[in-house]
Amino acid sequence: MFHLHRKHAEPSLDAFQTAFRGSFTSLMSWSQLDTFWETVRTRAGAGWYIYCIGEPVPATPVDADGVDRFIARVDALLKRDHDEDYCGIVYTDSKTEPTFIKIFDPNNLGVSCGSSKNPPLPGWTMTLTPPSLLESKRPLPEGRRRWWRELWA
Numbered sequence: 001m002f003h004l005h006r007k008h009a010e011p012s013l014d015a016f017q018t019a020f021r022g023s024f025t026s027l028m029s030w031s032q033l034d035t036f037w038e039t040v041r042t043r044a045g046a047g048w049y050i051y052c053i054g055e056p057v058p059a060t061p062v063d064a065d066g067v068d069r070f071i072a073r074v075d076a077l078l079k080r081d082h083d084e085d086y087c088g089i090v091y092t093d094s095k096t097e098p099t100f101i102k103i104f105d106p107n108n109l110g111v112s113c114g115s116s117k118n119p120p121l122p123g124w125t126m127t128l129t130p131p132s133l134l135e136s137k138r139p140l141p142e143g144r145r146r147w148w149r150e151l152w153a
Contacts, residue, residue: 024091054140082106
């Protein structure tokens with residue numbers, strides 16, 4: 001009797017997962033973040049999917065008003081909860097023509113950069129690619145869940 005040995009193939013990554021694992025750059029200063037948000041606002045109607053990790057994956061993009069509302073609220077949250085004189089917790093694939101943005105929750109940073117084998121997931125993503133599920137090992141805290149739901153109420 002003989003056994004066939006098959007290599008276990010990596011599961012096929014969708015466009016969102018491929019982009020998620022792509023190259024990103026950090027917005028290090030608060031002034032860089034302010035400028036960046038203005039860039040995103042000029043593209044508010046581009047079809048942004050805004051995904052809160054731990055909540056259901058959005059099936060449709062948010063309208064321009066929703067993008068503006070999200071940016072205003074998440075910016076205020078970041079500046080309030082990330083009590084540092086630098087930002088460094090928002091990453092994008094492009095500072096001038098973004099298509100994918102990762103926003104890390106200041107209350108769940110762990111090691112968000114560097115060479116950690118299991119870096120934490122961002123708290124939120126904004127992407128022009130329809131998102132797919134990102135499974136977090138950490139449940140979304142009730143305060144963040146409430147914040148997210150009030151944002152869209």
